[in-house]
Amino acid sequence: xxxxxxxxxxxxxxxxxxxxxxxxxxxxxxxxxxxxxxxxxxxxxxxxxxxxxxxxxxxxxxxxxxxxxxxxxxxxxxxxxxxxxxxxxxxxxxxxxxxxxxxxxxxxxxxxxxxxxxx
Numbered sequence: 001x002x003x004x005x006x007x008x009x010x011x012x013x014x015x016x017x018x019x020x021x022x023x024x025x026x027x028x029x030x031x032x033x034x035x036x037x038x039x040x041x042x043x044x045x046x047x048x049x050x051x052x053x054x055x056x057x058x059x060x061x062x063x064x065x066x067x068x069x070x071x072x073x074x075x076x077x078x079x080x081x082x083x084x085x086x087x088x089x090x091x092x093x094x095x096x097x098x099x100x101x102x103x104x105x106x107x108x109x110x111x112x113x114x115x116x117x118x119x
Contacts, residue, residue, distance in 0.1 A: 004078040005043050027072065032092050032104050033061045039076035040088035040108040047081045051115035061090065061106035069094035072103070079107075086110045 037059055045054045073093045080087045092104040 004046060004081075005075065027067045029061075029063055032063065032067050032072065033059075033106075035072055035074040036061050036076070036090040036092050036104060036106055037108065039074035039092075040090050041076070041110060043076035043078050043088050044081070044086040044110045044112075047078060047086065048112045049114070053113040053115070055111050055113055057085065057109040057111050059090070059106060059108035061092075061104050063104050065094070065101065065103045067092070067094050067103045069096040069099075069101070071095050073100065076108070084111060086112065 037056055040059065041054050041056060048054060073095050075091045075093070077089045077091075078086060079089050086109070088108045088110065090104070090106040090108055091102060093100040094103045
C-alpha cells in the first residue's frame with residue numbers, strides 16, 4: 001500500500017516578502033488553496049492503482065493566518081480511502097528558516113478515475 005501522505009513546497013515571492021498578495025502580505029488565497037489541493041491529490045494518488053488518475057470532487061480551505069515566510073509547505077494526509085472516494089486532510093504552513101506556522105487547514109474529497117481501455 002502507498003504512503004498516505006504527500007508534501008509540496010512553493011516559494012513565497014521575493015525573498016519571502018510576499019509580493020504576490022493584494023496587500024503584500026504573502027501569496028493570495030488562490031495560491032495557498034492550490035498548493036493544498038495538490039498536496040491532497042498527491043496523497044490520495046499514492047493509494048490509487050497504476051494507470052489511474054485523481055480528480056478533486058470538492059475541497060474547503062480555512063485561511064488561518066497570512067501566508068508569510070520563505071516558502072509554503074503543504075501536507076496532504078489521507079483520512080479515509082474508499083472504493084470510489086478518498087478524503088484527505090490538508091494543512092499549509094508558512095516556513096521561515098526552521099520555523100513553521102500553520103496558515104491554512106482544510107479537507108478534500110477526491111475520486112479515483114480508472115484508465116479507460118483503448119477502443
